[in-house]
Amino acid sequence: MIDIKQEIQILLLKNCLSMRKIAAILKERGVDIPKASGLSYRFSQKRVLFETVQQILDYLGYEIKIVKKEEK
Numbered sequence: 001m002i003d004i005k006q007e008i009q010i011l012l013l014k015n016c017l018s019m020r021k022i023a024a025i026l027k028e029r030g031v032d033i034p035k036a037s038g039l040s041y042r043f044s045q046k047r048v049l050f051e052t053v054q055q056i057l058d059y060l061g062y063e064i065k066i067v068k069k070e071e072k
Contacts, residue, residue, distance in 0.1 A: 005043035
């Protein structure tokens with residue numbers, strides 16, 4: 001299973017952003033998002049809202065796609 005925190009961190013690094021920067025950018029856009037330390041904590045505790053992940057990915061130009069697993 002994918003660790004979403006690691007995936008988001010990789011995407012942020014590829015875009016020269018940090019958790020702090022993305023939190024500030026989304027907050028400026030009016031997105032109800034916790035401050036960077038709270039956001040990172042929520043990811044660590046696996047209690048981040050799906051909507052928050054979608055908003056981060058949307059800003060970075062990505063989307064979540066659900067596909068059926070291939071049978072083994």
